[in-house]
Amino acid sequence: MQIQWTLRSTAKIVSLFIITCIGNIAQAETLRVGTTLWPGYEPLYLAKELKEFKEDIRMIHYPSTSDVLRAFKNRILEAAALTLDEVVLLEEANIPVQIILVLDISEGADVIMARPEIKNMQGLIGAKVAVESTAVGAYVLSRALQVHDIGIHQIALVNVENSSHKDAYQKELADAIVTYEPVRTQLLNIGAKQIFSSLEIPGEVVDVLVVHDDVIQSHRDQLLDITKGWFAALKQIKDEPVDSYTFIASRMKITPREAKESYYGLSLPSLKKNKKLLSNTPDSLATTFSRLSEQMKISGLINPEVKPKILLNDQFLP
């Protein structure tokens, strides 16, 4: 045993020495960030495109938020771009996470689109509604129904993931779709009607960058890098809008103009706003988070027994 231990320690010391010596060659820990296709997350890809990330950061695109959540839960991802309600779901599942950046606040970008025959929310009664039930769609739908005083049982629900929303509409699998940009624009283009938007629930649909608790320690440099890149990308959009929107449009399969329009329903908080949201003040995201949790309990989206807690971490803000 003693010999084994000695041999093993020696081997470890030697390999550590070698790794230290050729540190530049050795692979740094990669930060894997999962997202869906959503204008609010696009600056991350823009930053990557602009080579703003100096560290090894891998952006991974998933077809649906459910996939992002699954991968994040299964620790395939170190970080994920999620809506606040999805973070509540993680907390409910007892997965310790921290929010290090507020990406966007939906001010109309999350919507319920319906066939032209359905004029308004009341028209949904008895209709078949497609929703990605594990993700923000469920929250948006439940809030929409709540706001417009419609019972969940008054509608028929179909679980359709975001990537299939356009398809579901075209194949008439549903009368209405709970969705968001760029599907909103795509559906508008083929004649669908917007009957609800997050403008009616201001400040409730918030997209954040979450990381596992331990990633704070293990990927410190990468986390500092990603927030820096984020704000660099925001500046780029402002300074070079044509180039930026052309890049974003190419990814979202819409025109640059539509890409630009897709941001009308979004607010991208500045660094200053971010600091405020991640602070310990009453204006912070924590207030929104607890209000959201309460709302989700009422809507039956989470177990009423749990008391979700969120950790806001502003130390990676540049």
Place this chain on the structure above:
Amino acid sequence: MSLRVLIPSLLLFFTLIITIIGYAVIRIDLTEDIEQESLRYMNIELSKLQSLIEPLLAKGDYRGIKSLQSFKASELDNKGILIADPKGVVVASSNQKDLLNPWQISHIGINSEFVKKTISSTRSHTQFSDDRKLLEGYIDLCVRDLSKGLRSFSCGFLYYQLDLNYRHHQAREWLVKQSIYIALGSSLAAITLLLILHFRVTRRVIKIKTTLDLWTKGDREAKINLGGNDELNHISYLINNLVKEFTKDEKALIFNQQVNDAIIQSANYSIISTNTKGVITTFNSSAEKLLGYDKFELIDKQSPAVFHHIPEVIERTKILSKELGVDIEPGFETFVAKARLGKIDENNWTYIHKDGHEIPVRLSVTALYDTHGHIYGFLGIAHDISEQLAAEEKLEQLAYFDQLTQLPNRMLYNDRLNQTIGFAQRNNSSFSIFFLDLDKFKFVNDNYGHEVGDKLLIEVAKILTQSVRRSDTVARLGGDEFTVILPGLDSHYDKIAVGLIAEKIIEQLSKDIIIDGYTLQIGASIGIAIYPEHGMEASDLNKHADMAMYQAKEHGRGRYYFYKPSEDTTVASSD
């Protein structure tokens, strides 16, 4: 061990050691690494399968699920896989028997505790089997049932068995293969190194060695030709030069040695050298001639005992010990003690010839010093002094004896007279001297010739010598004049006794003496002087005895006469 064997052996040894250590170290780490890697793999696989199967379950696509399971089952490290739907019915399993049965009755090895934990937490769980040959993974497979509300869902699960034993086996196989590759690679490197070493170093070193061997055996023409421009070539160049210089010096040395040997061998001196312990190392031909020994009889023998006169050595040792103030052991030290002190020791010694006769020699002993100034031996050079001693004796004979009669001459007579005076003075005794002159000797010489005269003188000497005691001295002063010293008489000396001796001599000489057939008749006149009565000095005694002899002749030949001062005209006239 020669270089040729040592270097390859070392290389192979190190190769072996490196391989064994490498194998051991990696082998220890391997198990842990495989477990960690398997855990990582398991989590990814579970996550992947969850993302693939959940939509299939939601759609009720059991065929899709089954084909996925079959696909996974074909993977060699997959030991088993089971998929249960939210109702707990097995929809796919590596054991076809389980299909459509509740998962609880499957024999695949599902732990119901883990199933419960996985479903309730909607998170994957993994565990190693007790023997750590298996890694088991559980993950929830949840299906939304939106007809029952937004949050309504129910979960089945997926069970996955990873064959760690297979993975370990694979890894070990890999490791053995790698070790063999490393060993082969290292051996190849070792052989390459060896070849390089052989051609660049070993072969050339051996060449140097062979040349030096040849050179040691006497081949002075042997030369090293290496080529190249490295240290070895430089060394061989230096060796060649060294050998060249050495050969030159050696030739000179051999020449000098031969000259020295010739000198030593042909010298008239006996030359014997020894080491510091006295063992003979050189014995030249003169020594052989002198001592009668062959050099091979004496070389490597202890020197003094063989050809030295032992009592002489012991005697000399006593003297030398006194002289040097140290106690010297009789033997070899007797000869070299002085030389050891850096002094030249030259002395007369007696050598003993092999046949036993004694040879007087003059021997000088010198110490031999090496380059550090340490004595490494002694050199004794000796020559025979027998002839010299004989010559000296002869010379003495010439100087002190009368060549005709062999009696002491005037010089020795005077010397003995002085000695006798000295003795008498010390002992307060008396003695007498006779001056004797032959009567009628001139007549014999003139009538019978000098030859007869000479023979007569020899006969007279014989008669005189026989007429006195052995302790008395009979001398011939020249012509027909003889003297006799009669010492050792006490102070109460009786003139009558002396007169009787003189009378006896006269009587003997008055007899007929026959020489060459001639009967000769001579006689003698004797003058006697007595010490101290007739003089204290030799000159006085001689003068007075001579005077008495003349007075005897005057009183008639054939008689003796005591010196009488009253009749001494020289004394009277001097008065």
